[in-house]
Amino acid sequence: MPIVSSKGKAMPESPIRKLVPFAEKATKEGKHIYHLNIGQPDIKTPAVAMEAIRNHQLDILAYSHSAGFESFRKKLTIYYAKHKINVTTDDVLITTGGSEALIFTMGSITDPGDEIIVPEPFYANYHGFSTQSTIKIVPVISKIENGFALPSIEEFEKLITKKTKAILICNPGNPTGYLYSKEEIKQLSKLAIKYDFFLISDEVYREFVYDESEHYSILQEKGLEEHAIVIDSVSKRYSMCGARIGCMVSKNKSVMQTAMKFAQTRLSPPTLAQIASEAALETPESYYTDTVIEYKSRRDILITKLNEIPGVKVAIPKGAFYCIAELPIKNAEHFSKWLLNEFDLNKETVMLAPASGFYSTPDKGKNQVRIAYVLNKEDLTKAIEILKFALKKYND
Known part of the structure; x- marks a missing residue:
């Protein structure tokens, strides 16, 4: 039987997208997912x-x-x-x-x-x-x-x-x-x-x-x-x-x-x-200005809410629309799968990107996640509230 290349075997899975099958299963089960895992902006295209x-x-x-x-x-x-x-x-x-x-x-x-x-x-x-x-x-x-x-x-x-x-x-x-x-x-x-x-x-x-x-x-x-x-x-x-x-x-x-x-x-x-x-490229300057103001307000809400969760450590981002958060857990990938497979709060849950996939040094970032603050402020607030509840239940 023909086999795939060594290069193909070495090609890593995306830490952002490899949990998609779990998310699809959760959706079929009627859960609403707040996607904090991917940098897909919700700002309208010009x-x-x-x-x-x-x-x-x-x-x-x-x-x-x-x-x-x-x-x-x-x-x-x-x-x-x-x-x-x-x-x-x-x-x-x-x-x-x-x-x-x-x-x-x-x-x-x-x-x-x-x-x-x-x-x-x-x-x-x-x-x-x-x-x-x-x-x-x-x-x-x-x-x-x-x-x-x-x-x-x-x-x-x-x-x-x-x-x-x-x-x-x-x-x-x-x-x-x-x-x-x-x-x-x-x-x-x-x-x-x-x-x-x-x-x-x-x-x-x-x-x-x-x-x-x-x-x-x-x-x-x-x-x-x-x-x-x-x-x-x-x-x-x-x-x-x-x-x-x-x-x-x-x-x-x-x-x-x-x-x-x-x-x-x-x-x-x-x-x-x-x-x-x-x-x-003909987009008015106001588009950038308004977008930056919106993302900054989302960032401020996210950081404030994350800092209210016991045991969470987060670095304040100065640009882009991501942050790395260190959670009071041992394995962020296991936690992220659990959120989709076994957890919901009133049929709602969150999807995260385990941060270990953003490191190449072994065992680095295992208790960290990347969060993309591309949701509107109401959804972002709700998502972090769900995360807070989930962390308590997971650790209990």
């Missing part, structure tokens, strides 16, 4: 994007250029300029989501067995992308006690080898919500230049920063032009997760020319989704 799809004049749904529409890339350079990032259309490659941008990046800068250093906990799919690219993620551990701040540069230097090709960060962070400061970005930039490797920054949550903080992109850092690669996406910014449109941005010509070969191999990014995404 009307201008939806109208662009409804009103398109295409007679043939044809391929686009492998790099994406030139008009779209041009408008993206204008968008970036507003954020003090100066790039040209040649520095932008449209991809099928930020996921493809990361896959293209890893394919362009690494060979099998190479290493990328990543502060953990980190976006769980970095595991999958690295497995697909046959490279190794080397974790440097950040801690909930200091809000998942950047580990010391000395900790990074201990991990650098001849196989190190990059440091990868998510800024603001998924799953922690941590926002790297300008000084922290400068420290990482100096390290990338000193050891002559790449600094990759996943910046898909750029707009979502709170408490009068400011986002500082690695593309703003002078002298880092040959080392900086940014991953971006419309998914969260415009609540367009299903569009699957992202981009890879770098001033390194060799990297972009190499990535273009990967882009040509997959032919082109989706045409209709590019039409919607290009139109979304």
